[in-house]
Amino acid sequence: EIVMTQSPATLSVSPGERATLSCRASQSVSSNLAWYQQKPGQAPRLLIYGASTRATGIPARFSGSGSGTEFTLTISSLQSEDFAVYYCQQYNNWPPGFTFGPGTKVDIK
Amino acid sequence: QVQLVQSGAEVKKPGASVKVSCKASGYTFTSYGISWVRQAPGQGLEWMGWISAYNGNTNYAQKLQGRVTMTTDTSTSTAYMELRSLRSDDTAVYYCARAHRLYSSGDYWGQGTLVTVSS
Numbered sequence: 001e002i003v004m005t006q007s008p009a010t011l012s013v014s015p016g017e018r019a020t021l022s023c024r025a026s027q028s029v030s031s032n033l034a035w036y037q038q039k040p041g042q043a044p045r046l047l048i049y050g051a052s053t054r055a056t057g058i059p060a061r062f063s064g065s066g067s068g069t070e071f072t073l074t075i076s077s078l079q080s081e082d083f084a085v086y087y088c089q090q091y092n093n094w095p096p097g098f099t100f101g102p103g104t105k106v107d108i109k
Numbered sequence: 110q111v112q113l114v115q116s117g118a119e120v121k122k123p124g125a126s127v128k129v130s131c132k133a134s135g136y137t138f139t140s141y142g143i144s145w146v147r148q149a150p151g152q153g154l155e156w157m158g159w160i161s162a163y164n165g166n167t168n169y170a171q172k173l174q175g176r177v178t179m180t181t182d183t184s185t186s187t188a189y190m191e192l193r194s195l196r197s198d199d200t201a202v203y204y205c206a207r208a209h210r211l212y213s214s215g216d217y218w219g220q221g222t223l224v225t226v227s228s
Binding site: 092 | 169
């Protein structure tokens, strides 16, 4: 099974600042990598798919990059509504199944 | 607009089964598949599997193979996920998500269904 790791576990950022989140796969997942945002009590929301394509309705301040085993989600200027947990997911290897990273919590500094 | 509406919370005893539904609207149901993802309390996300609403083909996570069955009813645009032989560690919020094909992300998600397994 492909193991996804995310760093840091928690990122404290001030509104208006830039946030950079990392995701690493234990083996290549090509560009089959998605990023999701989840707020407490809500379902995940798709932000990025194909490692770098923004999903419908996602603001341009969200951008994704990377391929193979190293990926980055960048939020260029954090807004109050961006404080949440962010998960990466690989959807390249089945079986055994697609896997998520443990998440990065972005909170207010 | 695309909507996925899931059935309500369930409480089950260990060893029982649960069946969660996910009713889709706002798109052509058979043009997409449905993925199921679960989240234990305070934990991360776990992919459970995917079903094609076009032909019913399924792909399950290896660790759940034999305990999970995913089906669809195209007449009502509803997907179902049944999990059998429930254990306490199956306690989680279960989500459905629209996914165009197996190797794709979930672009629209249901609101989640809490399944509690307790004696």
